[in-house]
Amino acid sequence: MQTLTQTNFQFPGQTNFYRGKVRDVYSFENVVAMVASDRISAFDVILPRAIPYKGQVLNQIAAHFLTATADIVPNWLLEVPDPNVSIGKKCETYPVEMVVRGYLAGHSAREYKAGKRSVCGVALPEGLKENDRLPRPIITPTTKAHEGHDEDISREQILKRGIVSVAEYDQLEQYALALFARGTQMAAEQGLILVDTKYEFGRADGQIYLIDEIHTPDSSRYFYADVYDENQRNGLPQKQLSKEFVREWLIANGFQGKQGQIVPEMSNEWIDQISARYIELFEKVTGKTFIKAETEDILRRIEENVLRSLTSRTV
Numbered sequence: 001m002q003t004l005t006q007t008n009f010q011f012p013g014q015t016n017f018y019r020g021k022v023r024d025v026y027s028f029e030n031v032v033a034m035v036a037s038d039r040i041s042a043f044d045v046i047l048p049r050a051i052p053y054k055g056q057v058l059n060q061i062a063a064h065f066l067t068a069t070a071d072i073v074p075n076w077l078l079e080v081p082d083p084n085v086s087i088g089k090k091c092e093t094y095p096v097e098m099v100v101r102g103y104l105a106g107h108s109a110r111e112y113k114a115g116k117r118s119v120c121g122v123a124l125p126e127g128l129k130e131n132d133r134l135p136r137p138i139i140t141p142t143t144k145a146h147e148g149h150d151e152d153i154s155r156e157q158i159l160k161r162g163i164v165s166v167a168e169y170d171q172l173e174q175y176a177l178a179l180f181a182r183g184t185q186m187a188a189e190q191g192l193i194l195v196d197t198k199y200e201f202g203r204a205d206g207q208i209y210l211i212d213e214i215h216t217p218d219s220s221r222y223f224y225a226d227v228y229d230e231n232q233r234n235g236l237p238q239k240q241l242s243k244e245f246v247r248e249w250l251i252a253n254g255f256q257g258k259q260g261q262i263v264p265e266m267s268n269e270w271i272d273q274i275s276a277r278y279i280e281l282f283e284k285v286t287g288k289t290f291i292k293a294e295t296e297d298i299l300r301r302i303e304e305n306v307l308r309s310l311t312s313r314t315v
Contacts (some may be wrong), residue, residue, distance in 0.1 A: 002295045003038040003050035004084060005233055009303055011310060021046055022218060023149050025304075028185050030312070031078065031089045033306055034212075035057075040274070049266045050091025056083040057278045060278050062213035069182050073175045075210040076202065082305035083293040087305070091202025091209050095163055096153065097309050098176035102137045102184065105221055108196075113158050121154030131195075131231075131238050132224070137180055139173055144200070157233070170206060172201055183215050190287055195221040195226060217243050217281045239279040246274060252296040 007024045016027035021041040036055035040047050065085060065150075066077045068183050076088035086280040091116075101108055109130040117124050120140035128134075141158060144153045158164055164172065176199050187194040197220035200212040213219050221242035231238050250256065253264035282290045294301060 002298050003052050003300050004035075004295075004302075005050045006037060006038060007035050007299065007302065009178070011306065012115060013310065022055075027090060028246045028310070030090055030092050031087055032076075033085060033310075035302060035306075036062075036084050036086075036213075040243075040246065042243065042250055043255070047246075047259045047263055047266065047269055051278060052272060052275045052295070053290075053292055054275065054278050055103040057282045058213060058216045058218055059084050059086055059291070061282055062086065062143045064288075065183070065186070065215040066210070068186065068209070069179055069214065072178045072182060073210045074207060075214075076212075079309055081303050081309035084298075085300055085306055087288060087306070087309055088211070089204055089209060091211050093200065093202045094172065095143050096141045096158060096166075096172075097198045098172055099140045099142055099196065099198045100137050100180040101140055102180065102224075103193070104130060104132050104134060105195050105238075106247075108140065109187065110265050112123050116174055120152045121156055129232070129235070137177060139176060168208070171252065175199070175201070175208070175210065179210070179214070183220075184304070186215075187285065188225065188283055189297050191225050192284060193223040193224055195242075197221070197238070203272075215285065217241060217278060220283070222285065241277070241284055245277065271292060 006019065006024055009026065013028050014026055015029065018025045020039055024037060026037040036059040037052035038052060038054045040051050040054060059080065060083060063077060063080045066075045069075070076087055076091055078089060079087045080088060099230050104112055111119055112124060112128060113130070117126065122138045122140060125135065140154050141155065143153050155169065158169060159166055174294055179199055180194065182195065183194045183197060194215070197215055199210060199214065202209050202211040221244055222240060224239040250264065253262055255261045280289045
């Protein structure tokens with residue numbers, strides 16, 4: 001079984017290429033082609049082994065939710081010409097990510113456990129337990145780093161530094177909370193709780209667009225609703241669908257992305273488990289059956305499908 005670790009295409013009309021932690025992004029005059037690889041990152045470090053079908057899962061979940069939220073905010077997606085590829089409108093990216101949290105989980109729980117009672121300038125009440133529901137969803141922005149770690153930042157710092165104007169930031173907040181409400185509703189219909197997620201936005205033609213991925217296991221955390229209350233009452237870990245189980249495994253094996261730490265060896269069995277969890281999440285959050293794409297010559301398949309799409313846009 002082949003995995004998609006990276007691409008190095010040279011498409012006609014290509015103006016730029018950027019490799020992110022997970023996606024390879026090809027830019028053209030008016031559009032971008034995002035190739036979702038099978039790379040997996042945690043603690044802002046790309047892990048040494050790729051996960052079968054992970055890119056397909058991310059790409060198809062993102063397309064599912066972009067389509068389902070297009071009435072809330074315009075988004076960049078134009079076409080999905082390949083299971084691993086989305087083609088969309090070229091936008092100038094805002095340098096902040098809007099992280100929305102409905103529960104005290106993950107990073108915020110670790111900060112709270114360390115004694116902090118505010119995240120990104122947002123005050124948190126005393127007496128919370130890990131995975132407790134917050135009084136209301138909160139926004140905890142991060143700066144978007146091309147390399148290294150994204151950093152927590154407050155609304156006040158964003159506005160003081162002039163990273164985003166007041167009017168634009170207010171609009172980004174409104175969009176993020178509305179998207180989170182829709183995601184929460186859609187998750188509930190599938191027996192899930194949308195715990196937290198992040199949204200990225202861009203600008204084109206004087207308009208704000210939702211860009212990149214949305215409500216995927218790389219950008220979101222889900223709990224199973226049917227056991228949530230009982231687990232909280234009994235102080236048990238929540239059954240969840242997210243990438244957090246990978247982070248927890250890394251932490252248990254002495255890795256948190258800190259200088260000098262070495263990524264633990266990932267066995268074939270562990271890789272298969274991660275792949276199965278990603279596929280499970282796809283089926284659970286979308287309500288659709290996951291159909292594995294052909295991977296025998298994955299690079300050729302992607303190149304041909306992208307070329308076909310690009311050609312149709314120029315004729």
